[in-house]
Amino acid sequence: MQIMYRSTRDSQLRATASQAVLQGLAPDGGLYVPETIPSFDGSWEELSKMSYRETARRVMRLLLTDYTEDELQSCIDRAYDDKFDTEKIAPLREANGTEYLELFHGATIAFKDMALSILPHLMTTAAKKNRITDEIVILTATSGDTGKAAMAGFADVPGTKIIVFYPKDGVSVVQERQMVTQRGANVHVVGIHGNFDDAQTGVKNIFRDPDMNRKLKEHGMRFSSANSINIGRLVPQIVYYFYAYGQLVAEGRVKPGDVMNITVPTGNFGNILAAYYAKQMGLPVAKLICASNENKVLVDFFRTGAYDRNRDFILTSSPSMDILISSNLERLIYRIAGEDSSVTARLMKELSSDGVYCITEQMKEGLSDFYGNYATEEETAQEIKEVYLRSGYVIDTHTAVASKVCRKYREETGDPVPMVVASTASPYKFLRAVITAIDPAKAEGSDFDLIDVLRDISGVKIPLAIEDIRTAPVLHDCQVDPQDMEKEIGRWLGLD
Numbered sequence: 001m002q003i004m005y006r007s008t009r010d011s012q013l014r015a016t017a018s019q020a021v022l023q024g025l026a027p028d029g030g031l032y033v034p035e036t037i038p039s040f041d042g043s044w045e046e047l048s049k050m051s052y053r054e055t056a057r058r059v060m061r062l063l064l065t066d067y068t069e070d071e072l073q074s075c076i077d078r079a080y081d082d083k084f085d086t087e088k089i090a091p092l093r094e095a096n097g098t099e100y101l102e103l104f105h106g107a108t109i110a111f112k113d114m115a116l117s118i119l120p121h122l123m124t125t126a127a128k129k130n131r132i133t134d135e136i137v138i139l140t141a142t143s144g145d146t147g148k149a150a151m152a153g154f155a156d157v158p159g160t161k162i163i164v165f166y167p168k169d170g171v172s173v174v175q176e177r178q179m180v181t182q183r184g185a186n187v188h189v190v191g192i193h194g195n196f197d198d199a200q201t202g203v204k205n206i207f208r209d210p211d212m213n214r215k216l217k218e219h220g221m222r223f224s225s226a227n228s229i230n231i232g233r234l235v236p237q238i239v240y241y242f243y244a245y246g247q248l249v250a251e252g253r254v255k256p257g258d259v260m261n262i263t264v265p266t267g268n269f270g271n272i273l274a275a276y277y278a279k280q281m282g283l284p285v286a287k288l289i290c291a292s293n294e295n296k297v298l299v300d301f302f303r304t305g306a307y308d309r310n311r312d313f314i315l316t317s318s319p320s321m322d323i324l325i326s327s328n329l330e331r332l333i334y335r336i337a338g339e340d341s342s343v344t345a346r347l348m349k350e351l352s353s354d355g356v357y358c359i360t361e362q363m364k365e366g367l368s369d370f371y372g373n374y375a376t377e378e379e380t381a382q383e384i385k386e387v388y389l390r391s392g393y394v395i396d397t398h399t400a401v402a403s404k405v406c407r408k409y410r411e412e413t414g415d416p417v418p419m420v421v422a423s424t425a426s427p428y429k430f431l432r433a434v435i436t437a438i439d440p441a442k443a444e445g446s447d448f449d450l451i452d453v454l455r456d457i458s459g460v461k462i463p464l465a466i467e468d469i470r471t472a473p474v475l476h477d478c479q480v481d482p483q484d485m486e487k488e489i490g491r492w493l494g495l496d
């Protein structure tokens with residue numbers, strides 16, 4: 001069955017999977033969604049025997065239907081190789097009666113690697129299929145992890161350039177160092193004097209700016225996106241929820257067909273949306289637990305049905321979740337609006353003009369799969385310490401937000417269903433916050449001194465990504481105000 005994609009804001013705007021991957025955002029600013037959601041076509045026993053690559057093939061072929069089997073296989077083989085430091089790619093680790101799905105074994109030690117190691121291959125394959133000869137310019141806003149993972153994926157990939165904008169004062173020391181040391185003749189990194197929402201809004205506006213697009217065209221270039229609005233990011237993220245379930249079956253933790261719950265530390269709503277799609281494809285998932293930090297706009301939305309971004313933006317110890325406009329929520333809105341693009345378009349317009357929209361009671365019923373809650377900064381730190389004291393396992397700040405919210409959910413509901421918590425970053429990425437939570441007396445010296453401290457506390461080998469940045473030279477130091485992002489792009493691409 002051929003699956004077509006259409007814009008959440010205009011059902012007339014349709015694209016094949018490969019066209020949607022190339023475009024990133026639909027021309028009207030909407031997000032591409034599959035017109036039908038296919039069902040997984042294997043048994044749970046079969047799934048439990050599949051490797052990560054095999055699971056990826058079986059899931060992705062259902063959604064990226066205009067890629068040939070060979071094309072898909074080649075993308076998968078090039079993505080999920082020894083860039084990952086474990087054969088399992090996404091192993092499950094049990095601690096304290098909770099299953100942590102470790103999504104940080106790739107090149108940049110955050111879960112963004114799961115999708116961004118395959119996106120460049122999906123995109124260059126899509127360009128060939130659609131006979132696109134323009135150079136593809138990837139424009140990305142990052143809250144810290146996407147930027148590095150995208151650059152690592154696209155660095156020196158022929159026919160592409162990549163520009164990353166990050167909030168200059170809104171990322172961790174390790175995150176910033178990872179980005180400014182990125183090698184590759186086709187990469188450009190820019191710190192902006194603003195927060196992630198400023199960066200994301202800027203990128204979205206530049207994407208749609210007719211003048212900019214005309215200039216690009218004249219220079220034989222076109223924009224695409226590596227942000228999680230691209231279905232080429234979303235589809236690979238569905239895979240690991242299937243893989244996690246297969247692992248639970250293989251280890252006898254669930255009987256084939258019995259349900260699991262999933263908790264996801266959420267920012268732009270991409271990762272948890274992938275879990276929702278997995279459920280729609282037939283994966284036995286009961287509840288989807290959406291965990292926020294103090295930027296709890298989603299928690300309030302699940303409780304009241306009002307999405308209201310008019311509030312202070314709080315910088316937390318889980319910076320990749322410091323987001324007030326969760327872009328991918330639009331895809332869920334579209335779904336619970338009965339796939340009505342005019343309703344979605346109206347709500348998104350209200351969001352951009354007033355910063356707030358409300359859904360109807362009927363739409364609210366469509367949210368019954370979800371539970372939302374949040375963890376304060378103090379609770380997050382306590383959770384890191386508690387998990388460590390009870391099991392010796394060290395989790396990062398984002399995973400700790402999820403772990404705490406998972407605990408709140410269980411205490412509130414008494415739900416005994418096995419729980420998978422998406423573990424989205426290595427604790428090595430957030431050294432100071434993690435060590436301070438466990439033992440403040442040890443959190444002294446520079447962030448780079450703390451690398452060895454964490455190794456001693458956790459007993460986990462220092463990841464290659466961290467070894468690298470200790471010595472790598474700083475190659476980028478560009479900074480601009482949000483209103484100058486477009487100018488900077490023009491300058492670097494030589495458009496003027």
Ligand SMILES: *Cc1c(COP(=O)(O)O)cnc(C)c1O
Pocket residue numbers: 110111112145146228265266267268269270271272320321398424425
């Ligand atoms: C990006 C990120 C998140 C949030 O994921 P979304 O898909 O944006 O909801 C959570 N944790 C870490 C470590 C991340 O990098």
